[in-house]
Amino acid sequence: MSRRLRHPLVAVAVTFLLTVPWLGTFFSYGGYGTVHPGDNIGPGIAVLVAGASILGASFMLAWAAETAEKDVPRAFAIAVLAVLAVAPEYAVDALYAWQAGAGDREAANLAVANMTGANRILIGLGWSGIALYSIYRARGAADPAVEHRGGFLTDVVTLDRDLSLEIVFLLAATAVAFFVPLAGGIGIVDTVVLVGLYVTYLVVIVRGDVEELEEHGGVPAYFQRYPQLGRAAVVLGGFAFSGAIIFTAVHPFAEGLEQVGVQNGIPEFFMIQWLAPLASESPELIVVAYLVNKARTTAGFNALISSKLNQWTLLIGTLAIVYSISAGAVEALPFDSKQAAEIWITAAQSFFAIAILTNFEISTREAVGLLGLFLSQVLVEFLIIQTYAESTANDLSMLVLYAYTAVYVVLGISLFVARRESVGALFARSARTVRDAI
Secondary structure: HHHHHOOOHHHHHHHHHHHHHHHHHHHOOOOOOOOOOOOOOOOOHHHHHHHHHHHHHHHHHHHHHHHHOOOOHHHHHHHHHHHHHHHHHHHHHHHHHHHHHOOOHHHHHHHHHHHHEEEEHHHHHHHHHHHHHHHOOOOOOOOOOOOOOOOOOOEEEEOOHHHHHHHHHHHHHHHHHHHHHHHHOOOOOHHHHHHHHHHHHHHHHHOOOOOOOOOOOHHHHHHHOOHHHHHHHHHHHHHHHHHHHHHHHHHHHHHHHHHHHHHEEEEEHHHHHHHHHHHHHHHHHHHHHHHHHOHHHHHHHHHHHHHHHHHHHHHHHHHHHHHHHHHHHOOEOOOHOOOOOOOHHHHHHHHHHHHOOOOOOHHHHHHHHHHHHHHHHHHHHHHHHHHHHHHHHHHHHHHHHHHHHHHHHHHHHHHHOOHHHHHHHHHHHHHHHHHOOO
């Protein structure tokens, strides 16, 4: 009996059952866009039902990506996983951009706030949290990506040097992002440059070779033994089903969390910038935690970096497209000075995080630094919003954003200078990868 319970298909069945309550809710109310927490379903129920389905779909997504590694380059499989995992973030931001194009000026600010919040969460909580979890887990279970060193907070997660391409493209996108606020909006030039960067990245990794397959266990190993046609059906079906579940469930999940937060006195704008993106990033974080738990820390970080790259290019670039279609003319998505400051601090955080990875390591100390800077900035802004009137709070928030931007930039420059040899090797390796692909 116990042998039958350990069969991989049992795990697949259990994860599918996690999605069943959401499927019932979804079809009961007529499909996408009809489930509204607070109207036809309680916020608490929405959080529970949609959250369980996201958990189940995230595991299916990870299994599909791991199964695909037998037939396509690992970087491409993880890039697809990353796009599907953060698709709900695109949907939320596209909605705000569409409303802005229809004349709602505040919706434009919400689109930028949601986008910058999602990007800072991915690094501030995602990169740092997964690094700390990897190091903690390695104390009780072997992980080839974790190296224990003597000293205070010196253990490190070592990354695969094949990530050099992603890091360089992310640095290029970050450099572009610093200039976006200078024009007062996200325009079609930004779209062409940022989307072009991501398309170029995809072309390079698709032309790469299929790496020697890592040894898998459990569900992926079971499906990888299927004939090629069967594997393709499992991979495409897994991506399609899990992507559909995540896409439809995350918005009600986020809305439910927002309503629970507002009911407990948390400002709505703060919820839209932080809690809603956290909900939309949850599938990605679940998938990465799953990979780390299998001692596939390098693959987990690859997924995190790939997610950051597609959000920092495609997400920003598509906002101007959606806005222009809604407005009926090619125009830039406008935003106020507060959101300009939010973009700068997001770019600065990205710059600092990339500087950390230039030597293909992230130490406990660096992960704690990333986490501490992120959490302290959010906490300070929250206290300001709760303490002062709106106009005063806005001015103080701007000062906080500029101060943290300066800290991130100074720390990033210091690391780039100190690790200039590693930076040179990073660019050289990326150049070889591009040449090989061409």
